[in-house]
Amino acid sequence: MSEYSALLGDAVLRHRTRIAEHSARIESELANRVKSEFIANMSHELRTPLNTIIGFSKILVEHDKRRIPQHEIVEYAQLINDSAGHLLSVINDILDISKIQSGKFTIDTREINVDEILRYCVASFQKAAEDARIKLTTDIPNTLPPVRGDASKLKQTFTNLLSNAVKFTPPGGQAMVTAMATTDGGLVVEIKDNGVGMSEQELEVAMTPFGQVDGSRTRWREGAGLGLPIARSLIDLHGGRMNIDSQKGKGTTVSVLLPSRHQVSASRGRDMVLGEEFVATASD
Ligand SMILES: Nc1ncnc2c1ncn2[C@@H]1O[C@H](COP(=O)(O)OP(=O)(O)O)[C@@H](O)[C@H]1O
Ligand SMILES: [Mg+2]
Incomplete structure (x- = not known):
């Protein structure tokens, strides 16, 4: 009888370990997915406005050579301004959340x-x-x-x-x-x-x-x-x-x-x- 209960005890223990391993794996898979989605999303959020700023400011620098009409120059400057504003708000949000998380936000x-x-x-x-x-x-x-x-x-x-x-x-x-x-x-x-x-x-x-x-x-x-x-x-x-x-x-x-x-x-x-x-x- 005691041998039987020892065997049963072992089996229960093994089963619990398997469940714990399984949920740990699911949790880490989820964390990894969130992490890679986060990195992909954040690099998109930061790169898109930066690329706009770099691309259009370069065109503006060369406006003479490219003979760009006045109204397009204004349009490009507006795009650069919008993108810079967006970038600033993303960066401000990241700084705010990290301050909040460290309890330093006032x-x-x-x-x-x-x-x-x-x-x-x-x-x-x-x-x-x-x-x-x-x-x-x-x-x-x-x-x-x-x-x-x-x-x-x-x-x-x-x-x-x-x-x-x-x-x-x-x-x-x-x-x-x-x-x-x-x-x-x-x-x-x-x-x-x-x-x-x-x-x-x-x-x-x-x-x-x-x-x-x-x-x-x-x-x-x-x-x-x-x-x-x-x-x-x-x-x-x-x-x-x-x-x-x-x-x-x-x-x-x-x-x-x-x-x-x-x-x-x-x-x-x-x-x-x-x-x-x-x-x-x-x-x-
Ligand atoms: N009013 C809403 N209606 C439907 N979904 C919403 C609404 N507000 C927020 N959400 C969902 O919650 C997510 C997180 O919102 P938020 O923290 O403001 O981030 P973001 O707007 O940058 O995506 C959004 O991506 C969206 O999926
Ligand atoms: Mg939002």
Whole structure:
């Protein structure tokens, strides 16, 4: 009997080892795939604008020899400017996420009006939405309570969310930005679209830094996969919450809750360092 149980014990152990080896292999295969998709995608994101800058600036240097008409010169200069701007934003995102991950990201809070920030962000996306044939509407009351926050970081957050709403909604779709006060003096902003949406698993990928639902080279939209994780961390730093509700094929609603300014000053007292800055304690 004891011999039988020893044999059984061995068999169970061997079985467990096999399962552990199998899941470790799957995990490392997945990590490798994500890594190679990441490298392929990032080198594409960095090289494409750089190639444009190098190529068109060379043409401009030789404009005399090539007899390029004035309007084309302006066009090429615009392309160089756009590409450089894009490159800068990718690099800034990479620097931001690495600061956030090392807990060194700081925000500079003061009393701010979120409705002004939202109107500014929406206005800066109207042209892109129009070009993409997406109806971008708002419902932002001007009676929202002021909150304590970092205006430039909230701009960055809403810009990331709006850019996704416009980028992942096919022509003919709609995106809407609403804001409302909460009963305790805070506010909720919702950025809602009826675009391609995400399944639960896809949403998990989307929330990881550099994660994109379709990470292959043939993706239909560009980006570094940092917009959502950065937005979430920035809202965490404001003592708020960012929630995503998405359904594949139906659309996505991102809600951002910002706490009342009284709540923030009370709970942040202990985290504050010099001035109004405090250090990230990003949870994820
Ligand atoms: N509003 C949205 N609708 C559908 N998919 C979205 C939306 N927002 C984000 N996603 C998915 O999440 C991924 C990650 O988004 P993000 O972090 O902003 O990176 P990026 O925009 O650079 O791809 C996107 O590639 C996309 O697949
Ligand atoms: Mg994005």
